[in-house]
Amino acid sequence: MRAPKILFLLWFSVWIVPGSAAAADSCVTCHAAIDDAVKGPAALIKNDVHIAHGLSCADCHGGDRTSDDPDVSMNKAKGFKGKPARATIPKFCAACHSSPDYMRKYAPRERVDQFELYQTSVHGKRLAAGDTAVATCIDCHSVHDIRAVKDSAAPVHPLRVGETCSRCHSDAAKMAPYKIPTNQFQEYKTSVHWEALSKRGDLSAPSCASCHGNHGAKPPQAESVSAVCGSCHVLFEQLYEKSVHNAVFSGAGGGGGCMVCHSNHAVHYPSTAMLAGPKAVCSGCHDAGTAPAGAATQMAGWLDGLDTALKKSETVLASAEQSGMEVSEAQVRLIDGRENLVKARLALHSMKPAEMQKPVEAGMAIAQATQKAGEFALHEKDTRRMGLAVSVLLIGIVILAIRLLLRRMESSS
Numbered sequence: 214m215r216a217p218k219i220l221f222l223l224w225f226s227v228w229i230v231p232g233s234a235a236a237a238d239s240c241v242t243c244h245a246a247i248d249d250a251v252k253g254p255a256a257l258i259k260n261d262v263h264i265a266h267g268l269s270c271a272d273c274h275g276g277d278r279t280s281d282d283p284d285v286s287m288n289k290a291k292g293f294k295g296k297p298a299r300a301t302i303p304k305f306c307a308a309c310h311s312s313p314d315y316m317r318k319y320a321p322r323e324r325v326d327q328f329e330l331y332q333t334s335v336h337g338k339r340l341a342a343g344d345t346a347v348a349t350c351i352d353c354h355s356v357h358d359i360r361a362v363k364d365s366a367a368p369v370h371p372l373r374v375g376e377t378c379s380r381c382h383s384d385a386a387k388m389a390p391y392k393i394p395t396n397q398f399q400e401y402k403t404s405v406h407w408e409a410l411s412k413r414g415d416l417s418a419p420s421c422a423s424c425h426g427n428h429g430a431k432p433p434q435a436e437s438v439s440a441v442c443g444s445c446h447v448l449f450e451q452l453y454e455k456s457v458h459n460a461v462f463s464g465a466g467g468g469g470g471c472m473v474c475h476s477n478h479a480v481h482y483p484s485t486a487m488l489a490g491p492k493a494v495c496s497g498c499h500d501a502g503t504a505p506a507g508a509a510t511q512m513a514g515w516l517d518g519l520d521t522a523l524k525k526s527e528t529v530l531a532s533a534e535q536s537g538m539e540v541s542e543a544q545v546r547l548i549d550g551r552e553n554l555v556k557a558r559l560a561l562h563s564m565k566p567a568e569m570q571k572p573v574e575a576g577m578a579i580a581q582a583t584q585k586a587g588e589f590a591l592h593e594k595d596t597r598r599m600g601l602a603v604s605v606l607l608i609g610i611v612i613l614a615i616r617l618l619l620r621r622m623e624s625s626s
């Protein structure tokens with residue numbers, strides 16, 4: 214991959230400046246030699262994805278790269294644009310990225326709608342209204358050090374994008390004028406999603422951009438929260454949407470759908486503590502003694518009961534296996550049991566206890582059967598041990614008797 218790119222670069226510079234591959238790019242040469250702030254870009258740019266594709270300073274900034282004379286090379290008459298004003302940056306990048314004809318030559322399958330989407334985002338709308346504190350292309354992608362999005366060093370890589378967004382969204386001073394929370398990244402870092410991404414390298418877990426979009430960044434509307442979560446947790450969304458809660462949670466005021474019980478940024482491992490006990494989310498709306506509160510307690514009891522039974526069975530089977538008994542068949546069945554617990558947790562989202570009862574009962578039957586199999590194996594082991602002990606004892610007695618007999622024969626002879 215590397216070699217063809219370098220060849221391409223060489224070819225490109227020779228093509229641009231016939232006969233002089235060395236003095237190909239006066240912009241780079243002069244800027245690299247300047248000893249102040251304007252040197253920055255020339256030093257950074259070696260890792261830039263644009264350079265890797267044979268582009269250079271003048272492709273973005275305009276000007277004439279064949280002249281060493283700054284009055285010529287950076288002349289407006291030569292198309293020199295200088296440093297773009299902050300409010301014009303999206304358009305500056307869009308000059309190429311929104312042009313299908315141009316982009317097709319480099320990356321035929323790449324999208325060319327970033328600018329179009331950006332204009333629909335909260336960022337883009339505010340920028341258009343003159344607010345330059347919002348994110349423009351370079352706040353998310355950097356500048357002069359722009360990496361391919363798949364590059365793990367890119368600021369938009371799933372493992373890094375949270376930090377990129379938080380440079381503004383966790384900055385209380387920057388966000389003060391807007392009166393929105395600044396805890397999204399802090400909360401997200403406690404979530405199961407961040408754990409899956411960062412600890413297990415599971416790139417299917419969501420980063421900020423998976424839920425908010427990147428170019429069309431805006432919070433999912435309250436009505437669409439369940440659709441955002443449901444883009445990955447499909448079956449949960451299907452059941453939730455048919456439940457009584459769907460209609461009552463997506464009312465005005467925001468923050469509806471799955472968020473009511475799971476939160477948005479701080480999604481944690483769920484447990485029956487959500488259903489019953491002092492931290493139950495249900496008790497916020499359902500007073501003790503009402504039918505829904507009763508349903509919550511019942512569902513918690515079923516889930517805990519099944520979980521306990523499966524764990525007990527697991528322990529018995531493990532100790533049987535450790536003592537050398539063959540219990541693999543029961544262990545395989547236990548996986549089905551666990552599967553029923555997963556199904557029961559899913560069925561909970563219909564908020565109809567009867568829907569949950571089926572997998573709970575099936576799981577319980579498996580837990581009981583496999584526990585019995587384990588206990589039987591352990592019992593079998595005990596009887597075998599007893600049998601062994603008895604035979605050892607008998608053999609001992611026989612040996613003793615033979616010795617006694619021999620001794621008696623000796624003394625009598």
Ligand code: HEC
Binds near residue numbers: 241274281287
């Ligand atoms: C012989 C040296 C030299 C050459 C050649 C040169 N530059 Fe510069 N450039 C400078 C210096 C010095 C400055 C800072 C002073 C200034 O703004 O004029 C500068 C400033 C800039 C700026 C910032 C302007 C602003 O509005 O703040 C940009 C962008 C830039 N150069 C791009 C280029 C590009 C693109 C080329 C090639 C087409 C190029 N330069 C060629 C020396 C050079």
Ligand code: HEC
Binds near residue numbers: 244
């Ligand atoms: C992908 C497009 C792109 C390329 C390629 C590019 N620039 Fe820039 N450059 C920008 C943008 C956008 C800004 C405005 C950054 C900002 O507002 O902070 C900028 C700003 C600058 C500035 C002003 C820096 C400052 O802080 O005031 C200079 C100087 C500059 N570029 C020089 C160069 C040189 C030299 C090269 C080649 C080595 C180069 N640029 C390549 C897009 C580009």
Ligand code: HEC
Binds near residue numbers: 307430
């Ligand atoms: C709020 C942050 C943010 C802003 C603003 C932003 N981007 Fe992106 N951009 C991203 C993220 C995140 C990705 C990676 C998407 C992925 O992983 O699939 C991306 C991907 C891209 C890609 C790769 C192709 C694609 O569409 O997935 C290009 C090209 C791109 N952005 C250009 C731009 C341009 C041009 C602008 C300004 C008009 C811009 N971006 C503004 C965050 C941003």
Ligand code: HEC
Binds near residue numbers: 302363
């Ligand atoms: C002169 C045309 C041009 C300009 C202006 C330009 N780009 Fe690019 N950009 C390209 C080309 C060509 C590629 C390489 C093909 C590709 O992978 O998209 C590229 C690649 C990228 C990528 C990597 C996409 C990927 O596939 O991972 C990002 C991100 C990006 N540009 C962002 C920007 C941003 C931000 C700006 C404005 C500061 C900008 N570009 C300005 C032409 C341009």
Ligand code: HEC
Binds near residue numbers: 353
């Ligand atoms: C350069 C600073 C900056 C960066 C970087 C940035 N944002 Fe923003 N963002 C803002 C500002 C300022 C607003 C306007 C706040 C408002 O209108 O409530 C905003 C608004 C938003 C909103 C709308 C909030 C609301 O309810 O009004 C969302 C969602 C958002 N940004 C997500 C993101 C994501 C996701 C990223 C990273 C991919 C990101 N932002 C990167 C500055 C930034």
Ligand code: HEC
Binds near residue numbers: 376398401420469
């Ligand atoms: C699992 C999906 C998901 C992830 C991941 C996620 N968000 Fe959100 N975010 C939401 C939802 C849902 C809302 C609330 C929308 C509503 O109330 O209508 C929201 C709201 C917001 C808001 C509006 C202000 C607020 O707090 O209510 C901002 C800003 C924001 N998120 C930024 C981020 C940033 C930055 C990240 C990454 C660190 C991130 N989000 C990660 C789903 C997500």
Ligand code: HEC
Binds near residue numbers: 409419438442475476
């Ligand atoms: C981009 C895909 C994606 C999106 C969007 C998403 N999730 Fe997840 N979610 C995952 C992945 C992947 C896991 C980790 C699964 C695992 O490792 O068991 C996960 C785990 C979870 C878990 C823990 C599951 C367990 O086994 O204990 C809950 C609860 C959860 N997500 C709820 C939500 C909610 C609520 C939303 C919306 C606010 C949401 N998710 C949005 C992909 C996603």
Ligand code: HEC
Binds near residue numbers: 446458472483558
């Ligand atoms: C009324 C509250 C409530 C709502 C609304 C809700 N959930 Fe849940 N969810 C729960 C409870 C309670 C559990 C955990 C039960 C347990 O583990 O004991 C759970 C568990 C989960 C799990 C983990 C399942 C497992 O196998 O560990 C996922 C994933 C999940 N929910 C996703 C969603 C999604 C996606 C939505 C929206 C479409 C949603 N939930 C809406 C209460 C809710």
Ligand code: HEC
Binds near residue numbers: 461474495
């Ligand atoms: C934000 C408030 C809210 C939360 C939190 C909430 N519910 Fe509800 N729930 C409602 C409303 C409103 C209704 C419809 C009116 C009613 O039946 O009380 C409802 C209906 C129900 C019903 C249906 C009753 C029927 O007649 O069919 C059940 C069951 C139920 N909820 C269980 C739960 C459980 C279990 C939890 C916790 C995991 C929970 N709810 C959390 C507001 C809530």
